[in-house]
Amino acid sequence: MLLEVRDLQVEFRTRDGIAKAVNGVSYAVDAGETLAVLGESGSGKSVTAQAVMGILDIPPGRITGGEILFQGRDLLKLKEDERRKVRGAEMAMIFQDALSSLNPVLSVGDQLGEMFVVHRGMSRKDARTKAVELMDHVRIPAARERVKDYPHQFSGGMRQRIMIAMALALEPALIIADEPTTALDVTVQAQVMDLLAELQREYHMGLILITHDLGVVADVADRIAVMYAGRIVESAPVHDIYKAPAHPYTRGLLDSIPRLDQKGQELYAIKGLPPNLMNIPPGCAFNPRCPMAQDVCRTDVPPLYEVSGERRSACHFWRECLHD
Amino acid sequence: MPEPTPEPEPRLPDAHVPGPARTPQEGAIADTGAGGTMDLATAEGESLEKTPGGPLGTGPAEKPRSLWSDAWRDLRRNPVFIVSGLIILFLVFISLWPGAITWMSPLKCDLAKAQEGSQPGHPFGFDGQGCDVYTRTVYGARTSVSVGVCATLGVALLGSVLGGLAGFFGGAGDSVLSRITDIFFAIPVVLGGLVLLSVVTSNTIWPVIGFMVLLGWPQISRIARGSVITAKQNDYVQAARALGASNSRILLRHIAPNAVAPVIVVATIALGTYISLEATLSYLGVGLKPPRVSWGIDISAASPYIRNAPHALLWPSGALAVTVLAFIMLGDAVRDALDPKLR
Amino acid sequence: MGRYVIRRLLQMIPVFIGATLLIFLMVNVMGDPIAGLCGDRQCDPATAAQLEKEFGLDKPVWQQYLTYMGNVFTGDFGTAFNGQPVTELMATAFPVTIRLTLVAIFFEIVIGITLGVVTGLRRGRPVDTSVLLLTLVVISVPTFVTGLLLQLLLGVEWGWIKPSVSTDATFGELIVPGLVLASVSLAYVTRLTRTSIAENKRSDYVRTAVAKGLPHRRVVTRHLLRNSLIPVVTFIGTDIGALMGGAIVTERIFNIHGVGYQLYQGILRQNTQTVVGFVTVLVLVFLVANLLVDLLYAVLDPRIRYA
Numbered sequence: 001m002l003l004e005v006r007d008l009q010v011e012f013r014t015r016d017g018i019a020k021a022v023n024g025v026s027y028a029v030d031a032g033e034t035l036a037v038l039g040e041s042g043s044g045k046s047v048t049a050q051a052v053m054g055i056l057d058i059p060p061g062r063i064t065g066g067e068i069l070f071q072g073r074d075l076l077k078l079k080e081d082e083r084r085k086v087r088g089a090e091m092a093m094i095f096q097d098a099l100s101s102l103n104p105v106l107s108v109g110d111q112l113g114e115m116f117v118v119h120r121g122m123s124r125k126d127a128r129t130k131a132v133e134l135m136d137h138v139r140i141p142a143a144r145e146r147v148k149d150y151p152h153q154f155s156g157g158m159r160q161r162i163m164i165a166m167a168l169a170l171e172p173a174l175i176i177a178d179e180p181t182t183a184l185d186v187t188v189q190a191q192v193m194d195l196l197a198e199l200q201r202e203y204h205m206g207l208i209l210i211t212h213d214l215g216v217v218a219d220v221a222d223r224i225a226v227m228y229a230g231r232i233v234e235s236a237p238v239h240d241i242y243k244a245p246a247h248p249y250t251r252g253l254l255d256s257i258p259r260l261d262q263k264g265q266e267l268y269a270i271k272g273l274p275p276n277l278m279n280i281p282p283g284c285a286f287n288p289r290c291p292m293a294q295d296v297c298r299t300d301v302p303p304l305y306e307v308s309g310e311r312r313s314a315c316h317f318w319r320e321c322l323h324d
Numbered sequence: 325m326p327e328p329t330p331e332p333e334p335r336l337p338d339a340h341v342p343g344p345a346r347t348p349q350e351g352a353i354a355d356t357g358a359g360g361t362m363d364l365a366t367a368e369g370e371s372l373e374k375t376p377g378g379p380l381g382t383g384p385a386e387k388p389r390s391l392w393s394d395a396w397r398d399l400r401r402n403p404v405f406i407v408s409g410l411i412i413l414f415l416v417f418i419s420l421w422p423g424a425i426t427w428m429s430p431l432k433c434d435l436a437k438a439q440e441g442s443q444p445g446h447p448f449g450f451d452g453q454g455c456d457v458y459t460r461t462v463y464g465a466r467t468s469v470s471v472g473v474c475a476t477l478g479v480a481l482l483g484s485v486l487g488g489l490a491g492f493f494g495g496a497g498d499s500v501l502s503r504i505t506d507i508f509f510a511i512p513v514v515l516g517g518l519v520l521l522s523v524v525t526s527n528t529i530w531p532v533i534g535f536m537v538l539l540g541w542p543q544i545s546r547i548a549r550g551s552v553i554t555a556k557q558n559d560y561v562q563a564a565r566a567l568g569a570s571n572s573r574i575l576l577r578h579i580a581p582n583a584v585a586p587v588i589v590v591a592t593i594a595l596g597t598y599i600s601l602e603a604t605l606s607y608l609g610v611g612l613k614p615p616r617v618s619w620g621i622d623i624s625a626a627s628p629y630i631r632n633a634p635h636a637l638l639w640p641s642g643a644l645a646v647t648v649l650a651f652i653m654l655g656d657a658v659r660d661a662l663d664p665k666l667r
Numbered sequence: 668m669g670r671y672v673i674r675r676l677l678q679m680i681p682v683f684i685g686a687t688l689l690i691f692l693m694v695n696v697m698g699d700p701i702a703g704l705c706g707d708r709q710c711d712p713a714t715a716a717q718l719e720k721e722f723g724l725d726k727p728v729w730q731q732y733l734t735y736m737g738n739v740f741t742g743d744f745g746t747a748f749n750g751q752p753v754t755e756l757m758a759t760a761f762p763v764t765i766r767l768t769l770v771a772i773f774f775e776i777v778i779g780i781t782l783g784v785v786t787g788l789r790r791g792r793p794v795d796t797s798v799l800l801l802t803l804v805v806i807s808v809p810t811f812v813t814g815l816l817l818q819l820l821l822g823v824e825w826g827w828i829k830p831s832v833s834t835d836a837t838f839g840e841l842i843v844p845g846l847v848l849a850s851v852s853l854a855y856v857t858r859l860t861r862t863s864i865a866e867n868k869r870s871d872y873v874r875t876a877v878a879k880g881l882p883h884r885r886v887v888t889r890h891l892l893r894n895s896l897i898p899v900v901t902f903i904g905t906d907i908g909a910l911m912g913g914a915i916v917t918e919r920i921f922n923i924h925g926v927g928y929q930l931y932q933g934i935l936r937q938n939t940q941t942v943v944g945f946v947t948v949l950v951l952v953f954l955v956a957n958l959l960v961d962l963l964y965a966v967l968d969p970r971i972r973y974a
Binding site: 053055057084085086087088089092093095097100101102103104105106114115118119150152166 | 869870871872874875876877878879880881882885889890893894897967968969970
Binding site for chain 2: 678681682683685686689690693694803804806807808809810811812815816818819823908909912913915916919930931934935937942946949950953954
């Protein structure tokens with residue numbers, strides 16, 4: 001396995017109390033594989049990714065338990081300086097909003113080249129050449145001229161390509177993409193997603209794709225992990241989930257996608273609100289919103305039941321859900 | 325200082341684009357002429373003003389009420405607010421009834437006791453003229469508070485009316501007003517005070533107040549203009565306009581409640597700075613003149629005896645500093661409470 | 668960029684005219700311009716009339732203003748109360764005040780920015796809270812009180828400095844007065860830097876820089892500081908003009924014979940020409956500083972340069 005997260009727990013200390021953002025998340029990604037992590041905002045999907053990258057704000061964040069095994073090493077046991085050398089070089093991250101994620105006062109060439117200067121000790125001139133190559137590679141037109149431009153001078157799609165180029169610069173083994181296309185126009189979204197998928201195949205990288213867009217997932221992901229209130233509630237190969245979800249929350253997500261063949265019907269929405277992380281309901285965190293909830297759901301936290309070989313569901317009634 | 329406590333997932337919602345502190349288009353001139361303290365006030369106001377759509381983002385007319393009640397709930401728990409509020413209440417009390425905690429006239433002096441230190445019945449000692457420093461310090465509050473309050477009221481009224489109208493109607497009037505504020509910002513305040521007040525012979529506080537209003541209104545006007553322009557762009561204001569609401573109704577009912585927060589914050593802090601300015605002008609000999617009792621006059625009078633009777637300088641200075649500090653901290657606390665970014 | 672500069676320059680012309688006219692009116696209308704010309708005595712009516720004619724005071728104010736400005740642009744600022752040309756006074760006064768301002772700016776940059784960066788990076792820690800409280804106190808205590816207290820402590824009680832500055836006004840003598848002059852702005856620079864750093868520290872691009880695996884030092888200096896200091900640098904630039912105009916109090920306390928001293932004398936003796944002349948130059952300095960800051964802004968922030 002390239003990356004294995006085991007029983008990760010993260011909490012944030014705030015003025016009003018302790019927010020448990022991640023409560024025992026485990027997932028794994030292999031080289032060349034794409035794992036999609038799905039969930040509403042506040043489900044802990046981004047916090048998990050930040051913990052893996054080691055860019056969590058500490059404090060107020062705190063990792064209270066678990067392991068993050070990357071190429072066999074536990075990242076949480078590394079010294080900060082060793083950890084830093086992993087970031088960018090061996091695993092890289094693509095953020096949602098490229099405009100605010102790129103430094104407004106440095107040229108894109110400087111920001112791309114910086115990777116080579118810092119990690120590879122290249123001269124600024126060589127780094128500049130590398131930057132142009134990278135921009136070419138992610139198909140930015142007239143890369144040689146545009147390398148001196150500043151982020152605000154690019155279009156949204158081009159900026160996201162620069163983010164991708166920056167992540168790919170040192171050919172890392174793992175890429176984490178945090179909602180890479182959410183901020184883009186629909187037409188550009190597909191182009192950027194295709195580019196990312198293509199480059200992933202080319203470099204045989206592991207990819208963790210964090211999203212709440214089920215449409216994107218079906219195209220590119222191999223496996224899906226659905227998160228709710230800081231836990232994984234279902235994980236499965238992508239086709240299984242679309243065929244028949246084994247958790248009522250996943251079912252709710254799927255049902256809320258508008259479909260052409262149901263035109264005219266009222267759109268489905270999961271009732272209620274995501275739980276307050278300071279005060280997660282006892283038992284199954286989803287129980288107040290669950291149409292199938294029974295008494296046991298309000299008292300016992302469901303373990304991850306093994307549904308089939310690669311499939312897990314954290315629902316006491318996964319069988320009923322699957323056959324419903 | 326209460327610090328913002330980060331949210332559970334601090335990164336996710338705030339895609340924070342750092343904006344320039346001052347957009348050059350705002351005016352040809354930065355309003356620094358008034359000195360650092362004014363900049364503090366202005367900056368505090370502007371940080372509120374930048375929040376899109378007035379204090380709470382977007383929202384119909386009931387939003388401001390919940391903003392103010394939220395702010396009030398926050399303030400009641402904020403020790404900075406409580407302490408500064410109590411100091412200010414005390415100041416107001418002794419300016420209304422200085423006799424309540426003193427037992428002499430501030431003008432009754434005994435040269436024989438000049439520069440003497442603390443003694444029973446005279447806790448702060450005597451100044452260079454043999455006047456009781458304690459009594460004079462207490463009575464000095466009245467002058468300072470009345471100058472501060474009157475000047476702030478004048479500045480706030482004039483500034484927010486002019487700035488608000490300019491921001492709302494735009495056009496030629498707005499450009500003219502912007503250029504006029506530029507002109508006033510180009511004149512250093514203390515300098516303007518020296519020039520204007522040096523020829524005034526009146527012995528009341530009104531010339532000083534008049535001068536402060538004359539040179540102070542552009543600051544509030546710029547803030548009010550900015551926040552009215554921001555509030556004007558709100559969707560619900562556009563909606564009210566589309567529904568055919570009159571200009572005066574839009575301005576009073578929809579814009580004013582949302583635009584008033586930055587003005588209040590800047591005005592509170594400005595009140596402190598006006599008190600300090602009055603003392604500075606009195607120190608330079610052009611503000612208030614004896615026999616008026618003012619901290620500035622007393623500090624100025626005590627400075628030649630600084631070596632032998634430092635207490636005559638320290639007590640009014642301390643009172644002045646505490647007063648100014650109280651108003652600045654109050655403004656600071658109110659700003660924190662009104663700033664939704666910090667929630 | 669060229670057009671930007673020209674537009675700024677054009678905008679400054681009405682401000683310059685307005686500000687100088689305002690001062691001119693204040694001095695002329697409110698005061699009696701010839702009162703100071705006969706020394707300490709009252710002028711006799713004949714002399715007064717002659718003086719009025721000589722200075723063109725019998726003409727309408729706007730005409731006087733035009734004549735005066737015409738003279739100013741040929742380098743004639745008129746004569747001071749002691750018969751010296753105002754330009755001579757300026758030649759002795761301005762170098763002193765410029766030195767004082769330089770010392771003040773130096774303190775703002777070195778102390779203000781350092782404290783701001785330290786507190787901004789350690790928000791909420793004891794260092795931060797105490798520095799923040801200290802800046803509030805410094806801002807609250809009026810400059811003249813700070814000045815008198817420092818003079819009392821350092822000059823009189825401990826004897827570290829001479830309580831008043833000699834006519835040479837060397838840099839060494841101006842250290843404490845410069846600190847006093849800078850105090851309020853310094854506290855403000857600290858707060859501004861702190862806010863700016865703390866805000867940018869949470870920004871997405873700093874997170875990107877960390878995710879790129881850059882060393883902490885490089886994240887701070889190259890990514891965080893570069894962005895955070897833009898507003899600070901521009902504030903310090905505009906403060907130059909304000910400091911020179913605000914030096915009156917400091918110069919009075921430490922008896923420094925600079926611009927503030929001459930202005931104060933001019934006002935006391937009701938010498939129109941001295942006052943208007945010095946104020947005109949100060950306004951000019953203020954406007955030029957503002958213009959330079961705007962250009963500096965464009966240099967530092969590409970988003971403005973290419974807008």
